[in-house]
Amino acid sequence: MDKNTVYSINGPVVTVRGARQFEMQEMVFVGNSRLIGEVINISDERTTIQVYEGTTGMRPGEPVTGTGGPLCATLGPGILSNIFDGIERPLKEIAKTSGAFIPEGSDMPALDVEKKWPVTLKVKEGDRLKGGDVFAVCPETSIIEHRSMVPPGLDGTVVSVRPDGDYTVLEPLVVLRDARGADHELALAHKWPIRQTRPVAERLPIERPLITGQRIIDTLFPIAKGGTAAIPGGFGTGKTMTQHQLAKWSDADIIVYIGCGERGNEMTQVLKEFGELTDPKSGKPLTDRTVLIANTSNMPVAAREASIYTGITLAEYYRDMGYHVAVMADSTSRWAEALREISGRLEEMPAEEGFPAYLPSRISQFYERAGYMENLNGTEGSVTIIGAVSPQGADFSEPVTQNTKRFVRCFWALDKALAYARHYPAINWTSSYSEYLDDLAPWYAKNISRDFLPCRQRISTVLLEEAKLNEIVKLIGEDVLPDDQKLIMEVARLIRVGLLQQNAYHRDDTYVPLPKQLMMMQVILYFYDKASAVIARGIPISEITDSGLIDSLVKIKYEIPNAHLELFDNYYKEIDDKLAGLNQL
Structure with a gap:
């Protein structure tokens, strides 16, 4: 043989x-x-x-x-608004020739090699270029400019340049002569190994939040640009829905959505919904700044493992142009299952629950490719990774969730009870956490208010107090609690329903700017302080609850438009008037 x-x-x-x-x-x-x-x-x-x-x-x-x-990804204009499989084959083009399923051995090029792009050259003969320098630009979509860069590791002097005009991704535009006298042709597209991190000049400290407009995230558990977050949750708890909201509303320039081993019907829904969404910042289709990698559960298991690396390589490429990129990986559990299956076929010694012993290192290598960077060309860009985890039976003690927890600094634990109670986002405020608060504190103080984090701390304290009181209530009932503790329970309910619960289908509630989030916290805490003073004077809690104030405050999120924050003054006056009326009884 x-x-x-x-x-x-x-x-x-x-x-x-x-x-x-x-x-x-x-x-x-x-x-x-x-x-x-x-x-x-x-x-x-x-x-x-x-x-x-x-x-x-x-x-x-x-x-x-x-x-x-x-194994390389092809990097060039035409990536955005496209849909690829796990090894960067264009599914739209394959569907035109082969239907709904990918034929074996399909060698369709990743990018359209016949389409001509209106290119503007940024260099001239005699210029010195190094890896990362931009030599040409073209409008990739209506809102994103594509900046073609010298591949990392290559430098030299420009010896010839084509004039501005329409070119395909493979036509040579610039000839670069290196120190040895060898000539290198530069086109709009180049290839890069998917398992190799693209180099940067420097990793910068994380100081700015990724603003999502989702109150429980921005207020209680913020993520930074260049940071990492995990969204673990059982079946039906809203992992995909949460990622959709983040993809639509977060202030990232570009979204890379990786559907890794998800159900085919679910990926079809994702593709359909993304195609219909309008980018709220530009008014253009959201797909103009989105790339989708669809690797469904019926596709080969090895390609599922590769899809994660393909997606992060595309994200790093746009980061090198100076963009802020958010990667949505849904879900890393399916990726880990692919590692386990391949490891089993290789007859490797299994570790916990059959996963390979190198599972932690693979997870860490993936999340380590996030960061806020100074690029080789002097620009700044970031890759933020938000990975969904699907533990079997919603068991957060299983290996994928536990190992992911070791390498991410933001943990948004989804709760089945909250999801079944139609409380969205179903993020549990007692088991979730963010380690970015100290890093982001100067930004909040400078750009929003010095009161933002102190208010956030008081809100968290009330929720923790409620959790402790709930243990007592389960044993002996709520009636035996003194009025000041009953007030804590009422204020916590106001926080849960009025602040943390959010309606993705309401015009003013689907996205909430940070100033409004701060004002909502301030008015809730103002009510808490004033009501505490009333109870201290001996007025029963029932008088406060019967006044209708709490129900009125719950409706703030719907009643006050995002553009008319001055209406908050009416609520302060209502609190003062109604509680003053109680004092006179």
């Missing part, structure tokens, strides 16, 4: 016996259908390859051909 032929097949894992010319992580073509694969193990006797397509029908003896390079 030839040394460059298939020796054994075990699902997506194929071995070649006696081959010596392959390299680790080299991309190869496997079988007569030329399926895309990657070398993952080399020994004296055999080479092991994971195949990113279905191996059904493959037989021993079929040829294996090396490419001499790693």
